[in-house]
Amino acid sequence: MIKLPPQPFKVTEVDETHPLVVNALRDRKHFELCWCGSGKKYKKCHRLREQETPCPLGQILSLQQKIFWQKRGCMHPQASPTTCNGRVIDSHTIQRKGPLERIVDETGHVMHFQSNSTDGELGVSKTGWRKASVFPGYCAGHDSSLFSQLEREPFTGEHRQCVLQAFRNVCNELYRKQALIEVLKFQRHLMDRGRNLDEQINTQISYAKSIKGQIKSVEELERLRVSYESAIIQNELETFVSKCYFFRGDLDVVSSSVFQCEFDFVGNKLVDMWDLSIDAESLSHSVMNTDEGGAIVFVWLRSENAPNAVVTSFDNLPDEEKGDIFVQYCFLNCENTFFAERWWKGLSTENRDQVQCFANTFFYEGGEFVSNKDRLVNWSFN
Ligand SMILES: [Zn+2]
Ligand SMILES: [Zn+2]
Incomplete structure (x- = not known):
């Protein structure tokens, strides 16, 4: 139903001085917070990530469809059990x-x-x-x-x-972007299973950046919705x-x-x-x-x-x-x-x-559109 990329939106060039990289590379006790920013203890998050079995893409896609389409309640600003009518x-x-x-x-x-x-x-x-x-x-x-x-x-x-x-x-x-953020948060901890530490760091930085971008665009869309x-x-x-x-x-x-x-x-x-x-x-x-x-x-x-x-x-x-x-x-x-x-x-x-x-293009990088000689549609505007 939706163009959900199986990868984070943009592969990021990782700079070694990035706080997340520095944090990931230092020694860490099992009960400390994980370097990835998940808020979980290290031992329950990335400690054994490299040994985890990678999740098949088909399974990831079907799980993310499920998350995407779960009902999130009525979006109306006056939504409440008394003002809403029906499901x-x-x-x-x-x-x-x-x-x-x-x-x-x-x-x-x-x-x-x-x-x-x-x-x-x-x-x-x-x-x-x-x-x-x-x-x-x-x-x-x-x-x-x-x-x-x-x-x-x-x-x-x-x-x-x-x-x-x-x-x-x-x-x-707005609905789609909110759902997409949930999907990305879920996806970031499946995509780096079985990968080495460098790849884990790249994946996490890339997801963190995408999520931050999506959160900003949700805020902008929310303002637009209110207008x-x-x-x-x-x-x-x-x-x-x-x-x-x-x-x-x-x-x-x-x-x-x-x-x-x-x-x-x-x-x-x-x-x-x-x-x-x-x-x-x-x-x-x-x-x-x-x-x-x-x-x-x-x-x-x-x-x-x-x-x-x-x-x-x-x-x-x-x-x-x-x-x-x-x-x-x-x-x-x-x-x-x-x-x-x-x-x-x-x-x-x-x-x-x-x-x-x-x-199948997830990132349009610009460039002029060129009309096809054999037109895609017969729409006549004059
Ligand atoms: Zn972690
Ligand atoms: Zn309602």
Whole structure:
């Protein structure tokens, strides 16, 4: 269901003066706290790590899926036993009676990329459409009070609809990041089993760095969630900008998410995501359905510059390349991307290889998108 890397996010160059390295290399009593920072006694943590049996990747992946999807209670700020109504339900980030309906096959399935249990690579997989693009974020009562307008009304491009959709993307991303931190904390003590001390130190430093980065991005997303929530409640929607690009054509690929503006559509780097002293700015994107085809919808905070730069770079793309490049961007960046089986089967081998490769890229390092001669989608924007 999610692009969970079987390795920490980024392999870090280890400096020997790093406090964790110095601490790990000195002699240590069995009952002292472990060097890795787990808070456990050394004898119960890393003392015999090298002799431990490595955990098979398939088992790690299935355990982390379990952790990821466990219910964490209703995310609504007023959530309590008296205000919540019903159990926490699976909220759709892509509407059931909207975009998802366009890509479902006759057996009720849609396609997406999912990790296989042998090597963690992402491969094409089918899933029932009721399970596609969901997250267990809200009780039934709060889900309906916040988002029912999205499921009830056809998409027209009205600003309020765009902001509500973006708000749901923010909640989904927040849920995923919180779950990801739990997964990383769990994973860091399985990945270095049976490894020598040097490898253990590298693994632990790398995880510590990733977790720190994720905690920061959860804090940023939480602030963004609060901005959306208060704007929606107080009807101050001008805090946000929305921009819709309507197109005609077959809605074969749908995608919905919010992420930090690291690069624009021509590959310019806007911010260094590994510099934790800088606050990231985020852009929401969604693909919506209309009678003629669909729309790509961007929403961002009016006060922020980076998202504006990303959308301007999209605007500047030639109309005939917009659909192709946007779909590349989705597969590269967004695991919440689903597609029709008929579309996948109809792609050329070359295009299929490209999509497969983008879906398996965990760190996009920039570089201009180049549109395919043989377009991925037939979306016409003029
Ligand atoms: Zn330890
Ligand atoms: Zn609730």
